[in-house]
Amino acid sequence: MPSPDQPRLSAIRAYPIKSCHCVELKECEIDSMGLQIDRRFMFIEAKSGRFITQRKYSSMALIRPLVDTTADTLTLTAPGQSDLVLPLHPSLGRQFTAKLWEDTLTVFDMGDEASHWVGKFFNDHRDHNKQNPVGDDDEINFDAQLPELRLVTLDDPAKGIYTRPTHQKLPGLHSPFSDWSPVSFGFEASLESVNHGLEETGMSNGKSISMDRFRNNLTISSTIPWEEDEWLVAKIGEVTFYIMRPTARCPVPGIDQDTGVKDDWGCVTDYLKKKRNIPDKPGRNNGCFCVDAAPLTAGTIRVGDPIQVLERIPADCVEHPIPPPTY
DSSP: OOOSSOOEEEEEEEOSBTTSOOEEESEEEEETTEETTSSOEEEEETTTOBBOOTTTOGGGGGOEEEEETTTTEEEEEETTEEEEEEESSOOOOSEEEEEETTEEEEEEEOOHHHHHHHHHHHHHTHHHHHHSOOGGGTTOOTTSOOOOEEEEEOOOGGGSSSOOBSOTTSTTOBOOSSSSOSEEEEEHHHHHHHHHHHHHHTTTTTOOOOGGGGOOSEEEESOOTTGGGGEEEEEETTEEEEEEEEEEOOSGGGBOTTTOOBOSSOOHHHHHHHHOBOOSSTTOOOBEEEEEEEESSOEEEETTOBEEEEEEOOGGGOOOOOOOOOO
16 A cells, blocks of 8 residues: 655665665765665675675674765775775776675775775774674684685676676666665665564564664655555656565674674564565565665666655565464
8 A cells, every 4th residue: 555645765875885884875876786886896705705794794884985976086994994095996907706695706806905904904803793793604713814805896797797687687787796686775664663563572672773774775755664565666866766576684784883783682683584574485584674676777866856656566466474484
């Protein structure tokens, strides 16, 4: 059922470096990979090519990239560390093979100075990571020698080197270093529902969760809770988006994105797995919040833009939460 109010775009957040802090924007350009500065960089282990995130190092939330599009620079900042200014659009040099979930990607190194900066940061934050273990990496030995880490970036998929197709039926669209989709939407009304549920069940000891925990790009106001389950195509500003499916959550929403500190009461994902299980495969327990989306057109979006829902999923085809599986 649609909201009687006019949905609007209430916030825009980009994450220039995967799993680091956000940049808040008033407007941005959208291209075939989503927000033009979103997840275009990430950290990998040099030897294995494996990507790293807050699932392993909660301290990554303390790295705050700064973007200056006029000067075309990306600046790495972190507590107790000198800033490092890098080109936002560098000349592409040394190639690495990176592993991002099931994808094997050709990426480009940002240089030794960036690698040294990153290595110092993680060495300096060993204790932080040890005190705030997350998810499946609880057993990691943070006292062991850190692997060499590299900061890498990607090339325009149109050149044929970097390729990560977003959807088999949406040719020409590629995901950057995001987990799945080029863009993600979060809905304020649904967050209010989650916080009410956390309070009602006593799971969070009276504490609430902010939207930035979910690291979504676009935040939408003036809907009814979980209305997004019905959305299929929506237009924001100059851009039309296809909504692919609800986003399955990992343990990262259990980390405060300003402090990098893990919640002492558990994780909101535990609540979502009980109340918002929308499995993508039989037997899967996906605690869902936000939706994955892909831009069908390019253009500019701005905070305050009204949102037109151009097409909704037929009522008999809407995926509804089901009880979590029992093992």
